Amino acid sequence: MSPAVQTKDLPGFDAPTTWSGPLLEVIDLKTYFDTPRGIVKAVDGVSFTVEQGKTIGIVGESGSGKTVLSRSVMNLLPKRAAIPAGGQILFQGKDLRKVSNKEMREIWGKEIAMVFQDPMTSLNPVVKIGRQITESLRHHLDLNKREANETAVSLLRSVGLPAPERRLNEYPHQLSGGMRQRVTTAIALACGPRLLIADEPTTALDVTVQKQILDLLQTQQRDRHMGMMLITHDLGVVANRADDIVVMYAGQVVERAATKTLFKSMRHPYTEALLRSIPRIENRSHTLLEAIPGRPPDLANLPQGCRFAPRCRYAQDRCVTENPDLFLAEQPGHEYRCFFPVGTDAGKDALAHNSAVGHTATGTPVSIHGSAAEAELVV
Numbered sequence: 001m002s003p004a005v006q007t008k009d010l011p012g013f014d015a016p017t018t019w020s021g022p023l024l025e026v027i028d029l030k031t032y033f034d035t036p037r038g039i040v041k042a043v044d045g046v047s048f049t050v051e052q053g054k055t056i057g058i059v060g061e062s063g064s065g066k067t068v069l070s071r072s073v074m075n076l077l078p079k080r081a082a083i084p085a086g087g088q089i090l091f092q093g094k095d096l097r098k099v100s101n102k103e104m105r106e107i108w109g110k111e112i113a114m115v116f117q118d119p120m121t122s123l124n125p126v127v128k129i130g131r132q133i134t135e136s137l138r139h140h141l142d143l144n145k146r147e148a149n150e151t152a153v154s155l156l157r158s159v160g161l162p163a164p165e166r167r168l169n170e171y172p173h174q175l176s177g178g179m180r181q182r183v184t185t186a187i188a189l190a191c192g193p194r195l196l197i198a199d200e201p202t203t204a205l206d207v208t209v210q211k212q213i214l215d216l217l218q219t220q221q222r223d224r225h226m227g228m229m230l231i232t233h234d235l236g237v238v239a240n241r242a243d244d245i246v247v248m249y250a251g252q253v254v255e256r257a258a259t260k261t262l263f264k265s266m267r268h269p270y271t272e273a274l275l276r277s278i279p280r281i282e283n284r285s286h287t288l289l290e291a292i293p294g295r296p297p298d299l300a301n302l303p304q305g306c307r308f309a310p311r312c313r314y315a316q317d318r319c320v321t322e323n324p325d326l327f328l329a330e331q332p333g334h335e336y337r338c339f340f341p342v343g344t345d346a347g348k349d350a351l352a353h354n355s356a357v358g359h360t361a362t363g364t365p366v367s368i369h370g371s372a373a374e375a376e377l378v379v
């Protein structure tokens, strides 16, 4: 095995910055799509902050708007269909919704980089690994060919790819799924971005490799003092990795808190339902887990009230007619969108009432085996 490379020797590491405010502030962001079915409100008034050197976990089921959110931040949405319907994306104070395409090209890769779910969609299958890494290095950092090659080898070594010199001359299909994700991570890290967006970076991988890639991202994030948005449908993945968690449902934030606070005193029934659907280490294998009943609403035809109400075991009449705002909880920075919050008297009364009248949205038990969370969820 080659000797480990110190992350500080890599480009962009600890590059000086004069910016001392939040790295990324997303304020009341709305991204809609004009479709034949109507306006799809994929991201509908989302706000959150990523501090420098911190990880924020963005969690939600399929279709909750996580990818549209991350692509909005990157300004990478299909121009024809996407409607930027409002809000601000302040990266180091600069509104990315207002920068020119030319400016944005300088920000991609160098300031903000992304690791996607499926490495095959971000790697070019007919271009050798080496060139895919060196292109960005040469463009952004003005390195010559030899310097770029040496840096590419160091980067591949830092992400734990065995025999990196040899890999430079290989094509993506010659690598395993886990190795390909290491390569895309190396490409994302190549120019020392300040913000890394990892959109479901491990769902295409098997459980052991999932953990390795998540550990790799975490180590790199810490060593480089990067901000990271870690996007997942699995609350367990972010439980021990994120400083703060944003829970998304049907295009909105339904709960937001520091990770410890969220697990200690979650308030939203959807967050609770997500937690109940995670495999736990103390459970015997093949334990039956509760799936969340029903499906998320059609984003082109949203219900008038709370978007989660039809699936919620706490829901009362009020929830069907009124969509709650985000309320402040006791802990600073903890907010939730619910009239009958989990763990409060109002929530307990709602549950008791629903049980008395026979309205309990109980989940269908399903057997789930295997998730990165399974091995490590400690809350």
Ligand SMILES: Nc1ncnc2c1ncn2[C@@H]1O[C@H](COP(=O)(O)OP(=O)(O)OP(=O)(O)O)[C@@H](O)[C@H]1O
Pocket (backbone or CB within 6 Å): 033, 034, 035, 040, 042, 060, 061, 062, 063, 064, 065, 066, 067, 068, 069, 078, 081, 200, 233, 299
């Ligand atoms: N180009 C598009 N045109 C129309 N609707 C779109 C487009 N892209 C996404 N959507 C819709 O936006 C909503 C949110 O999609 P998004 O891909 O962000 O969900 P997600 O949370 O990332 O889900 P997953 O966990 O499956 O990746 C979905 O209803 C989707 O159909």
Ligand SMILES: [Mg+2]
Pocket (backbone or CB within 6 Å): 066, 067, 068, 199, 200
């Ligand atoms: Mg997605």
